[in-house]
Amino acid sequence: MELHILEHSLKVASIAKEGIQICTHGLIKLAFLPSKTRCKFFSLTETPEDYTIIVDEEGFKELPESEHLSVAEATWLALNVVSGGGSSSSSQPIGVTKIAKSVIAPLADHNISVFMLSTYQTDFILVRERDLPMVMHTLSSEFTLLRVVNGETVAANSLGVTNGFVKPKLVQRPIIHPLSSPSNMFCVTSLDPDTLPSVATLLMDVMFYSSGVKEPGAASDDSGLICFFSFSLIEGYISLVMDEQTTRRFPNNVLFTSASGELWKMVRIGGQPLGFDECGIVAQISEPLATADIPAYYISTFKFDHALVPEENIQSVIGALRTNESAGQ
């Protein structure tokens, strides 16, 4: 297995709902006019609380400075697991489940905080740039580490820092944050970048005017529905996560749908904003899922984490997680 350390230097930011209008110019440019910027990594996730932006340094220049824009102070690097194409087993679990044991758990054991972004195409594991030596040390035994420099993939030289690292204690990871599961169902999908202009206005409507009817945050309280939408444009690939109701607004054949047409339900992690320093949160969720061999997407935002699991598995997921929760208590 190969672990690619991508060359993007990423910033994680949050835009308050009420301040979104000052940022829309930059966001539209980043999302729909990729040729006008040198940004290669852009992700926007709308939650009831805020908009979370993950963007590389080039793209970050497009955003204005504002009191509504809060930025996590660290610079993040994206890691990407490539299976090297060698294995041909056809029924592999997808999403974080695949990498739960090989990447996420070891990083949690070494107290490295991770920020997850699953897309239609792949899973990105974001780590702080300053943690990179530790990350490489931790994962070098399991993976071939490759670094992307100027688009070329080269072998990452081991930084040779092996002293002073404490042998991690392998502990049980109980789930310590409250979980909730909204009732709406989601699609993880994509579309042809060539058709993006034709649905741009629709996407803008979904992105910025979702709360036009109801009060912000009210949706999740009232009907068990959550307002959640994620758009990413990473190295030319578009990924969308949206409510199944929303997909119906798109023309036929524009969105990529899988042959099985699977739908996903969400598990939302955290009662209080999670912050960026606590580690092991992703591991707490993904390990039980991996044990149960349930595929999952995982999207971290500025305040909370979100796991997407197949709708037919939601009960068993909740069951598995409850067990872990109670084990912690």
Next chain:
Amino acid sequence: MSGSKPDILWSPHHVDHFVICDSELSLYRIESVGSAETKAGALSLSEETAATLLAINSDTPYMKCVAWYPKHEPECLLAVGQANGRVVLTSLGQSHNTKCKDLMGKEFVPKHARQCNTLAWNPMESNWLAAGLDKHRADFSVLIWDISSKFAPEASIATEKIRLSSGDADSGLVVTKPLYELGQNDACLSLCWLPRDQKLLLAGMHRNLAIFDLRNTSQKMFVNTKAIQGVTVDPHFHDRVASFFEGQVAIWDLRKFEKPVLTLTEQPKPLTKVAWCPTRTGLLATLTRDSNIVRLYDMQHAPTPIGDETEPTIIERSVQPCESVIASFAWHTSSQNRMVAVSTNRAMTDFTVFERISLAWSSTTSLMWACGRHLYECTEEGGEGGAVDQDITTKMRQRAQSRYGHDTAQVWRNHLLAGGDDPQLKSLCILKIWSRGNRGTNSLWCILASRTLSSPPLARRRAGAVGVARTDRRMRCGSTARSGAWRCSCPAGSSAGPEIDVEPFLKSLEQEGEWERAAAVALFNLDIRRAIQILNKGASSEKGDLNLNVVAMALSGYTDEKNSLWREMCSSLRLQLNNPYLCVMFAFLTSEPGAYDAVLYESSVAVRDRVAFACMFLNDSQLPRYIEKLTNEMKEAGNLEGILLTGLTKDGVDLMESYVDRTGDVQTASFCMLKGSPGEVVKDPRVQCWIENYRNLLDAWRFWHKRAEFDIHRSKLDPSSKPLAQVFVSCNFCGKSISYSCSAMPHQGRGFSQYGVSGSPTKSKVTSCPGCRKPLPRCALCLMNMGTPVSSCPGTGKSDEKVDLSKDKKLAQFNNWFTWCHNCRHGGHAGHMLSWFRDHTECPVSACTCKCMQLDTTGNLVPSDSI
């Protein structure tokens, strides 16, 4: 090929069918204008061809890529890759083939929808269709579909799950289970099957090129690179692959897959298409975005990429099929260098890339050129005595054949060998005999011109070792002495004493029929009577000109008087005389004393005659000035007669340089300058260049014997040009040089020449290494040790100089030489080897399959001259 940008595909079997695909598929037939003119709606593609629309298919929206079924039947089956990753089989035009009907509309659906980037039919296993898809998490990006597969039972279960299906009611046509799944968690941007094996698939993945082997799908060969788009195999070299990234094309050799064997110059705009020409080797066409030219790279002469680190030569050029921006192009599958280009506004152009013409002169003036697959030889019409014969190479070749320059005993004869029709060469050859045996005098006239005369008369006497002193003396002694100056132009008088009689020289001129010149010489020696006598003789001779009598009559009327009618008439009418010598005679007679410009600057009079005249009649201050002026004139004109004045000195080289510039005659220049006395003349880079060029010419004419002769001649005159020993023979056992051992052991007293070259069978039979006494290698044919002469030939024991080096003897000696193949190291007597390879191609040593003689490219050529 998204919506606005059309692409073009040639039918793999119908040479006149092609498909344009943008939002729909349109089938066209291309015809010559003659037959298409009558049809309405035919689109003109070029002056000679037009296209007729045969069918349109707009059943498949969101087309991303198209691939034409490679087999004959069904002929018009196309696979279309769509934006959502589905691959649909469709067709154009009517087809009554049932197989085709079964396949029509069949869909191959990947597990997760994403764009289908590329499609490739397996050229052998034509049921296999490879599709390259974008990335989707853990899903596979390279799917190989079997188009003949009936939807599997589990596929029908899968179809139950399809909820977002749009028109999948006819689910019998949907296949969801690929034959092979490759490239997990990656994106595939381009694909091609490798002709090396039907189960090898080359794919341009997200950041690497990968070769998948379907016999063992768990393994792949890959190389990390950015150049992953548009992978395509050279149809003529199955190991050569091109791929590109943005503006740069990389050429790969699959045998050495670690890095590109070469990258082509980067274009400022991103490339959109790269295609090898199927009808010509090593021609790659590339197209960049928004461009109206197709750039061609000719790798015809590029060295094979293996092991050759030298920068290959690639000829880059551009062609412009049409005015507008080209969207795509496609090479015709069989017409040579032909392509159809389609512009963004769907205008099509039929275009044939004109082949570069390469032209070659042979060293024997024939001209060949190659264009495409044709080779043309130029023949001159009515070529008899034409320009070809006048060409200097023809002349030089003829002269070399007649051994021009090699007659060192009688140098003056060389101009006859040269054809005897060039007055400049003649004067040069005559000069050579003057200088023969006294090389110092070559520069005599130089000394005369530059130094001696500036401090007359003492220095002049000192310097004029042979001729000038005599000239000098005689000039003082009155009329008879003047003839001394003529000595420089007189071939017969080299041994004459101080009292030089001009008479023998006149006689020789008379013999040669040079009546006018003889008369002029007689006149300049102030012997009018003799001059008149000569002219009379000339008029009465066999081919004589009767007019000479008239001239003699005019001459006889000479009067000293200044204002006589004779003088007046002669000075005006002499200009109408054709012969320069007659002309200068009257000029001399009518001129004022000391003002002889009409004689001195009459350029048709030989330089040596003019110099002699100057020596006789000019005073000490006029003479050097005249000589200097004349020298410079000659140098500028490159007139070989001027060598008389410059000698074979640096000035002579300057003169020769302008001569060579004018004529290209390196042959004369080489022979002449080899005789140059001071070493630095021969060492002059220009002289060395002429000599090397002449040797190359001889080689090119296959005049190898002539070249050897020239080299011998050269090494006699210029010992430094002797080549160093190039072959050393060392013993296999002790490693010592055989010749070295000989010289190291003087008591043996045998030279290396005895080891085979001239040794007699009885006297010098040395068949073992003198160092270690081990036997020398054996001849592969007679099995005798090296050093044993060939038995059949008579020994040439008499190694004295007196040996008559007749042809037979020399060849016999060569037969004794030992020769060996540099490849397999087998060898033997040269004679044996030669006769063996007359009938065989392989090495005479059994079990050795080396084709020794064929490795020697020049060995198969026959010299075109004889010794």
